[in-house]
Amino acid sequence: KAGVTQTPRYLIKTRGQQVTLSCSPISGHRSVSWYQQTPGQGLQFLFEYFSETQRNKGNFPGRFSGRQFSNSRSEMNVSTLELGDSALYLCASSRDRIHEQYFGPGTRLTVT
Amino acid sequence: DQQVKQNSPSLSVQEGRISILNCDYTNSMFDYFLWYKKYPAEGPTFLISISSIKDKNEDGRFTVFLNKSAKHLSLHIVPSQPGDSAVYFCAASARNNAGNMLTFGGGTRLMVKP
Numbered sequence: 109k110a111g112v113t114q115t116p117r118y119l120i121k122t123r124g125q126q127v128t129l130s131c132s133p134i135s136g137h138r139s140v141s142w143y144q145q146t147p148g149q150g151l152q153f154l155f156e157y158f159s160e161t162q163r164n165k166g167n168f169p170g171r172f173s174g175r176q177f178s179n180s181r182s183e184m185n186v187s188t189l190e191l192g193d194s195a196l197y198l199c200a201s202s203r204d205r206i207h208e209q210y211f212g213p214g215t216r217l218t219v220t
Numbered sequence: 221d222q223q224v225k226q227n228s229p230s231l232s233v234q235e236g237r238i239s240i241l242n243c244d245y246t247n248s249m250f251d252y253f254l255w256y257k258k259y260p261a262e263g264p265t266f267l268i269s270i271s272s273i274k275d276k277n278e279d280g281r282f283t284v285f286l287n288k289s290a291k292h293l294s295l296h297i298v299p300s301q302p303g304d305s306a307v308y309f310c311a312a313s314a315r316n317n318a319g320n321m322l323t324f325g326g327g328t329r330l331m332v333k334p
Contacts, residue, residue: 112263143324150324150325151309153321163320164320166321198264209254211264214262
């Protein structure tokens with residue numbers, strides 16, 4: 109079974125730009141969650157989508173948004189990038205809640 | 221306020237010995253706990269989980285213990301192998317939460333020496 113895939117793996121953007129990251133979950137998994145990992149804040153929950161609906165949202169500004177498509181693939185968008193948005197963005201999928209989440213390799217975003 | 225804490229940033233163990241990684245939590249609503257292993261430039265890999273209705277769960281060399289009264293869980297790796305060297309994260313979830321949201325600890329870097 110293929111794992112969670114994320115594209116692109118690496119990205120360099122300029123402050124003020126916007127970026128879209130993509131995540132394809134494991135086949136059969138309907139829940140997709142996004143996390144941000146930084147050296148200072150660790151792994152922090154951004155949001156979760158299930159059946160194309162946002163089910164949970166973490167404590168991030170509105171510049172961070174996402175969506176999920178009918179095939180469970182998900183995208184995450186960050187608008188008006190700031191230097192502090194430089195991080196590893198991880199996507200995780202699971203069959204449903206209270207099931208183990210399986211993570212993709214992440215997208216390393218650098219904002220200059 | 222950190223709801224999940226891993227107070228040891230690093231741990232060094234000799235190959236073949238036991239590794240014990242600890243995790244404390246403050247939110248009494250947490251009722252499902254997981255351990256993940258992470259190598260550099262990779263996403264976290266799921267290791268083992270435990271529900272709050274249990275106090276122990278075992279999978280091969282990995283055992284997780286949960287002490288609900290102390291709000292403490294630990295991961296035991298026996299015997300430790302050099303390939304176990306990685307950063308280990310504990311994570312917690314609240315069943316009454318509408319969906320899937322993990323709260324992670326800060327991680328413990330395990331180094332297993334040959």
